[in-house]
Amino acid sequence: MDQFVQAVINGIMLGGFYAVMVLGFSIIWGVMGVINLAHGEFIMAGAYTTWFLSKQYGWEPLVSLLVVMIIFFVIGYILQRILINRIIDRPPLISLLITFGLAIIMSNSFKLVFTATPRSVDTLLSGFWRTGNVTVPVTKTTILIVAVLMMAALHLFLQRTRLGKSIRAAAQNREAARIVGIVIAAVYALTFAISISMTGAAGTLISPIQPIYPFMGAVLTLKAFAITAMSGLGSIPGALFGGIVLGLIETFVATYVPGIGTNLGIISSYVILVVVLVVRPQGLFGGLKPVEVR
C-alpha cells in the first residue's frame, strides 16, 4: 500500500514537470503548425544554463528560473525572426527537417562546450518530508508547485490579456485574425518566444532532479509528442492531464516491473504514443489538429 501511495505521489510530481515541459511544444504546434523537433534540446539548453549559473555564481535554480525565462524569450524571438519565419508558410515537413537539423546542431554544440559528462545542479531545497513509510521529496514538490503556477500564469495570459487573445485568434483562424488587424508575424514571434521561454524554464525545473547531458533532448521531445497526442494541441488542462498520466505510468512501471529501472520510461511513452495514434489518431480529446488554444 505504501509502495502504491509512493508511486502515485512520485508519478504526480513527475507529471507536473511533464505538463509544464510539453506546453511550449504543443502551443508552437497548435498556433503556428510548426513541429519543433528541437524541443528537448531547448530543455537541455535551459538545464545547462541553470547549471552554469549555479556553478559560476552559485545561484539557486529557482532564482535562475526568471533569468532563464528572459534569456530564452530573447533567443526564441530571434530564432523565430531569422529562421522559423522563413518556413512558416511552407509545408510542415520543412519545419520538421529544419528543427531536426537544429536539434543536432544544439546537442552537439553543447557537447562541444560542456563535454558529454552528466552534470547535476545542487539546490538548497533538498531533503524529504516523511509520513509513515511515504516520503515526499522537497525538490520535486517545489517543482510541482512552480509548474502549476507557471501553467496558471500562462492560462491567465492566454485568456485575459489582449496579446493572449490575439495568439488564440491567430491559432483559430489566421486569415480572420489578419482581417481584424492582428499582425500575424508579430503574434507568431511572440508565441514562439513565450513557448521557448517556457521550455527553457522546464529545463531549469528538471535540472535539480535529473542528470544533465547534451543528448537528453531526443527522449524529452518524444515524451512531449506522446503527451501532446494524448492531450491535444495547446490545451493547458489537457497537458496537465496527459503529463500526469505519463508520469504515473512511468513511475508504476519503474516501481512494479523489477530489474529494468527507468529505461522503460521512454518505452512506455512510446507505446502510449503509438497506441493513441493508432486507436484515436485525432487524440484522446479530439485535439490532434490545430484548434483553439484553451
Next chain:
Amino acid sequence: MVRLVSFWQQYHLGRWALIIVALALFALPLAQIIVPERKLVTNSLLFSFTQMFMLVTMASNWNLTGGYTGYIDFGHAVFFGLGAYGTGVLMAKAGWIFFPSLIVGAIVALIFALLIGSATLRLKGPYFSIAMLGTFVAMREIVRVIKPLTGGGTGLTLPPYLNRPLFYYVTLIQAVIVVVFVWWLIKHTEFGQSLIAIREDEVGAEMRGINATLHKITIFTIAAFSTGLVGGLWAYQNTFIDPDIVFIESRTLDLVMIVMLGGLGTIAGPVLGAVLLYWMRDIIWANFLQFHLIIQGLVLILIVLFLPEGIVGSISDRSGGTTIGRLWGRYFTAEEDTAPEKAEVGP
C-alpha cells in the same frame, strides 16, 4: 546553363553516368589482379567504398518511403539496428554462421516493419515521422533492457571476419541490385505503376481500386528488409555492436541529408547524395572532427531552405511541378494541385 541541363536530359546522361560509374566500380578490384605489383586497390580504399555503398543502399531504401510515398522516416535506422542485432545475436549467442544470420536478421527487420508500418503508415505525415523517431529511440532502450539476448549496454562481439574484399563485393552488389531493382520496379511492374499513381494522386488511385495503404506498407517493408541486410553486413564488418553505436542518431541524419541533398523521389539522388556526403564528411572529419555533426546539421538546414528539390531534383524535368512539391502539397498544405484542401486555411 539551361542548354546544359536540357542536353543532360535529352540524352539521359544521368542514367549513363550511373551505369558507367557502376561498371567502373565493378572493375576496380580487377585492377589488383591485372597489375598486382602496383598497389592500386588498398584495403582502406575498399573500406571507403564499402561504407559509401552502404550509405547509397540505405539512402535508396529511405527514398522508397520518403520519395515514393511522401512519408519522411526519422527512424529508418531502426531497421539497420534490427538487422545488425539479428545477425549479431545469432552469430554470437547461437553460434550460427554468417549468411543465414544475415538473412534472419533482415527478416526480423522485415517483420518489425510490417507490424510498425501497418500501424503508422495510416497516419498523416508528421505523426508518422515522429512515431518513427520514437520507434528509433525506444528500440535503443529496448535493446539495452533485454540484456540476456543482446548483451545490454556492454554490447556483443561477433566472430571476426576473414576476407575484407568479399564484403566490399557483397555490399556493392547489393547496393547496385537495390538501385536497379527500384528502377525496374517503378518502371515495369503493376506494383510500381500503382505506386507512381499513389504518389501522383492518392485519392484518385484509391478510386481506381488501388489499395494505397497496402502498397505503402509493402514498399516500406521492402526498404526495411534491404536496410536490415546492410545492418547485418555492417555488424559483421564491425565485429562489435552495442546500442549506442548501432542506434546512433547521426545515422538517421545521414540518410535524411543524403536524400535531401541528392533529391527526394529521384533514383540518382541518393547515389549522388551519398557520394557527396561521404566526401564532404571525409573533409570535415580530417579538418574539424569536433564540429562534424554541427556542420552537417547546418548543411541540412541550408539545403532545406535553399535547395529543397535536391541536386537531381533541380536538374531533371518534370511536367506539372516537381515530385517534392506534389508530395508535400498533397500531404500538408493547400497548394495548387490540392484544390479540395484549400478550404482549410490557416495553421
